Amino acid sequence: MSREIVNLIQWRKKPSCIWPWRSSHTSSIINFHSTDPTGHQLLVQSLEKCKYSRSSTDVFRTHATIVKLGYETCASLTSLLVTSYICFNHLSFSRQLLNEVPYWKFKLVTLNLIIASFMKMGDVDIAKKVFVKMRKRDLITWNTVIGGFVRNARFEEAFRYFKRMLSSNMEPDKYTFSLVITLCGRVGALDQAKWVHGLLIEKRIELNFVVSAALIDMYSKCGRIETAKSIFEKVKHDDVSVWNAMINGLAMHGLAMDAIATFSKMEDENMLPDSITFVGILTACSHCGLTQQGREYFNLMRTKYSIEPQLEHYGSMVDLFGRAGRLEEAYEVIKGMPMDPDVVIWRAFLSACRTHRNPGFGEVAVSKISHLDSGDYVLLSNTYCSVSKWDTAENVRHMMRQKRVSKSRGKSWIEFGGVIHQFKSGDKSHPEMEQIYKILEGLIGRIKEEGFKPVTELVLMDISEEEKEENLNYHSEKLALAYGILKSSPGSEIRVSKNLRTCIDCHSWMKLVSKVLKRVIIVRDRIRFHRIEDGLCSCGDYW
DNA sequence: TTAGGGTTAG
Numbered sequence: 250m251s252r253e254i255v256n257l258i259q260w261r262k263k264p265s266c267i268w269p270w271r272s273s274h275t276s277s278i279i280n281f282h283s284t285d286p287t288g289h290q291l292l293v294q295s296l297e298k299c300k301y302s303r304s305s306t307d308v309f310r311t312h313a314t315i316v317k318l319g320y321e322t323c324a325s326l327t328s329l330l331v332t333s334y335i336c337f338n339h340l341s342f343s344r345q346l347l348n349e350v351p352y353w354k355f356k357l358v359t360l361n362l363i364i365a366s367f368m369k370m371g372d373v374d375i376a377k378k379v380f381v382k383m384r385k386r387d388l389i390t391w392n393t394v395i396g397g398f399v400r401n402a403r404f405e406e407a408f409r410y411f412k413r414m415l416s417s418n419m420e421p422d423k424y425t426f427s428l429v430i431t432l433c434g435r436v437g438a439l440d441q442a443k444w445v446h447g448l449l450i451e452k453r454i455e456l457n458f459v460v461s462a463a464l465i466d467m468y469s470k471c472g473r474i475e476t477a478k479s480i481f482e483k484v485k486h487d488d489v490s491v492w493n494a495m496i497n498g499l500a501m502h503g504l505a506m507d508a509i510a511t512f513s514k515m516e517d518e519n520m521l522p523d524s525i526t527f528v529g530i531l532t533a534c535s536h537c538g539l540t541q542q543g544r545e546y547f548n549l550m551r552t553k554y555s556i557e558p559q560l561e562h563y564g565s566m567v568d569l570f571g572r573a574g575r576l577e578e579a580y581e582v583i584k585g586m587p588m589d590p591d592v593v594i595w596r597a598f599l600s601a602c603r604t605h606r607n608p609g610f611g612e613v614a615v616s617k618i619s620h621l622d623s624g625d626y627v628l629l630s631n632t633y634c635s636v637s638k639w640d641t642a643e644n645v646r647h648m649m650r651q652k653r654v655s656k657s658r659g660k661s662w663i664e665f666g667g668v669i670h671q672f673k674s675g676d677k678s679h680p681e682m683e684q685i686y687k688i689l690e691g692l693i694g695r696i697k698e699e700g701f702k703p704v705t706e707l708v709l710m711d712i713s714e715e716e717k718e719e720n721l722n723y724h725s726e727k728l729a730l731a732y733g734i735l736k737s738s739p740g741s742e743i744r745v746s747k748n749l750r751t752c753i754d755c756h757s758w759m760k761l762v763s764k765v766l767k768r769v770i771i772v773r774d775r776i777r778f779h780r781i782e783d784g785l786c787s788c789g790d791y792w
Numbered sequence: 793t794t795a796g797g798g799t800t801a802g
Contacts, residue, residue, distance in 0.1 A: 358794035365795055392796055427797035462798040493799035528800045535801085564801030597802050750802090776802060 288318060289326070296329040305337035324354035328363065335366040343367075344375055352382050361389045368397025377406075391419055396428050404436050423454050430463040434470035437746050437773055440667050442471045458488035465491065469498025472744055472771045472778055486518065493525045500533035502778045503788045508533035509542065524556050531565035535572055536777060538791050543569040564594050571601025572791070576610050592618055596625065603628050606635040623654050661725035662746045665736050672728040675720075679728075681735065689731035693722055696761050704754035721754050726772060730759065734766070742769040750774050750792075760784050 292315055299307045312330055320326050327350045334342040343366075352360070360383055367376035380386070380394050391414045398407035411429050414421060421429075426449050433442040446464065454460065461484040468477035481495045492515050499508040512530050515522060522530075527550050534543030547566055550556045563586050570579035579598055583590050595614045602611035611632040618625055626649045633642035649655075659674045670679065679685060703721050726747050733743035751774045763770050764784035772779040780787035 356794085360794090362794050387794095389795055393794090396796060422797095424795085424797045431798075457797090459798045464798095466799065488798085490799045495799090497799060523799090525800050532801065559800090561801040566801090568801065593802055600802070 289320065289323070292318075292320060292326055293329060296326070296333055299333050300336055305334070305339060308333045308337060308339075322350060322354070324350055324356070324359070328355055328359035331363055332366055335363075335370060338370070340367075340370060340372050340375070347375075347379065352379075353384065357383075357385055357387060357390070361387070361393055364390065364397065365393045368393065368400060371401055373397060373401045373403060386417075386419070388419060388422060388425075392422075392424050392428065395425065399428055399432050399435070402435075404432055407432050408436075408441065421452070421454075423457065423460055426452075426454050427459050427463045430460065430467045434463070434467035436669075437471050437662075438664055438669065439471040439473065439744065440664055442467050456484060458485065458491050461485070462488070462490040462494040465494040465498060469494070469501055470773075472773055472780075474498060474502045474504065474778075486520065489520060489523050489526065492520060493523070493529055496526060496529035496533070500529050500536060501776075502780070503536050503792075505533040505537035505539055522554060522556075524550075524559060524562070527556065527558075528561050528565060531562060531569065535565055535569035536792060537789070538573050540569055540573050540575065560588060560591060560594070563588075563590070564597060567594050568597045568601070571598055572604070574601075574605040576601060576605060576607055580610065580613075590617070592620075596628075599625065599628050599632075603632045603635065606632065608632045608636060608638065608641070621654070623649070626654060659725045660748045661729035663729040663733050663744065665733070670729070670732060672725045672732070674725045674728075675723045676725065676728055679732070681732070684735055685728060685731045688735050689722070689727060692731065692734070692762065695765060696758060699761055699765060701758060701761050704752075704757065721752075724752060724755050726751060726755050727758070730762070730770065739766075740768060742771060744771045744773070746773040748775060750776070751779060756786065756790075760786055 292311060295311045295314075296308070299305075299311060302308075308330070315321060315323070315326055315330070327346055331343045331346050334340070334346070343363075347363070355363075360379055364376045364379050367373070367379070376394065376397055380390065383390065391410070395407050395410050395414070398404070398410060407428070411421070411425070411432075414425070426445070429445050430442075430449075433445055446467075449460070449464075456464075461480070464480050464484075465477045468474070468480065477495065477498045481491070484491060486492060492511065496508045496511050499505075499511060508530060512522070512526070515526070527546060530546050531543055534540070534546065543566065547558065547562065550558055550562065563582060566582045567579045567590075570576070570582060576598075579601060583594060583598065586594075595617045599611055599614035599618075602608070602614060608629075611629055615621065615625060615629050626645055630642045630645040630649075633639070633645065661672050662669050663672075664670075672679065676682075677686075726745055729745045729747075730743060733745065737743060751772055756772075756779065759770050759772065759779075759781050761784065762768070763781045767783075770779075770781040772781065777788065777792060779792075
């Protein structure tokens with residue numbers, strides 16, 4: 250907060266009043282008399298100017314003048330004040346103002362603007378309150394509020410408000426649909442995605458490049474890469490974002506060669522790639538171990554397309570070498586970066602150190618991360634476990650306990666009958682848990698008979714083998730899979746989503762399950778898809 | 793006399 254604002258706030262006379270200027274020190278930045286008929290206009294102009302000012306002092310002063318001249322209840326000035334305070338991040342002042350003027354005094358457009366401003370600042374609950382109190386709402390109101398929920402990751406509410414919009418007979422437009430399509434992709438809910446797609450066709454919404462890109466992305470993120478491909482074939486390829494959505498979708502599914510082929514087709518059709526295209530193509534290479542091609546594309550960016558690599562491109566390169574076990578080269582990339590590596594890059598490096606059992610480099614990565622989160626501690630501790638340094642691993646866990654950092658718990662979801670069922674590791678809260686455990690235990694026995702050996706090294710603590718095995722058996726993705734087996738018909742595909750990366754043990758276990766039960770299992774983890782069929786996974790065990 | 797849509801490293 251600037252010195253000026255601090256001074257202004259210190260002017261306060263009445264402790265119960267939040268306004269910093271309500272004192273004898275109030276001054277006006279414009280000179281006119283209260284009877285001046287153009288006073289209102291001048292105040293409006295003054296507030297408009299405030300938006301270009303560096304400090305909020307001018308807003309405070311104009312606000313003081315507004316009150317001094319008796320314009321306090323003027324809705325148009327109040328709304329300008331609200332948005333000005335939002336501009337300067339003084340949300341408490343904006344909220345207070347909204348309480349002082351009755352809503353019916355505001356025009357619809359003003360309230361829309363207020364909702365948009367609060368949503369932008371992340372104050373979702375206030376925006377929601379304004380929406381609830383509104384007597385009239387238009388298409389802009391609905392789009393703003395739904396978009397606000399999506400922007401602030403309040404997915405469930407976004408979907409609920411979309412349904413409310415439909416039942417209140419407000420016709421959604423292409424903007425509403427692109428928001429809701431994006432939403433379905435973020436959640437990864439295929440049934441909802443199909444329903445929204447059907448509605449889009451029914452309402453004859455124009456399939457422009459934004460909607461097309463969103464649809465391709467949605468189906469990719471819902472595990473339906475074939476549908477995404479067929480949409481890509483049908484729509485116009487007139488914008489780079491449509492290509493980017495396809496390349497990124499293919500990368501997410503580990504289809505690096507298809508992503509590369511799409512890139513070549515793009516070049517053939519004289520469509521210029523942008524920096525996002527290269528993020529997609531580098532990701533595709535890194536997820537499939539194509540280090541040489543990755544390096545070539547990284548160079549191509551500069552030499553052929555004059556695109557300067559950004560942080561995320563360097564991130565992909567670190568990941569490319571890191572995953573391949575070429576930790577020295579990954580470290581060289583970090584050291585050679587023209588900008589400071591961010592925490593994402595160090596975490597990618599740390600993750601590679603865990604996979605390739607290198608605690609030395611792991612310590613380097615950890616020393617560079619200023620605020621370690623639970624995942625970082627777990628990765629480091631796991632790195633020590635991977636080389637059997639149990640004492641050091643325990644020290645890390647001790648540090649975690651001391652700092653009261655708890656391990657983020659694995660969660661998995663499965664969609665069934667339009668409902669998303671969530672499971673945590675070792676969870677017993679689901680109403681059908683008894684049957685779920687029965688199925689899971691039966692399956693564990695059967696898979697063991699097939700010769701499956703649990704990857705017990707993964708369980709962090711240095712405890713007995715038996716305990717470790719018990720811990721692994723009830724990982725959230727196994728519970729979700731068991732629920733899928735319980736609810737679906739034999740032979741049908743089972744789709745599970747997880748908030749973290751799939752663990753190696755669950756991955757090998759599911760490969761055997763797919764073979765024994767002759768079923769396709771699709772697992773969407775934090776960063777990619779695994780399509781498991783007949784004992785093999787689309788990731789080729791490289792992830 | 794308002795706001796707003798898509799693709800982005802782990």
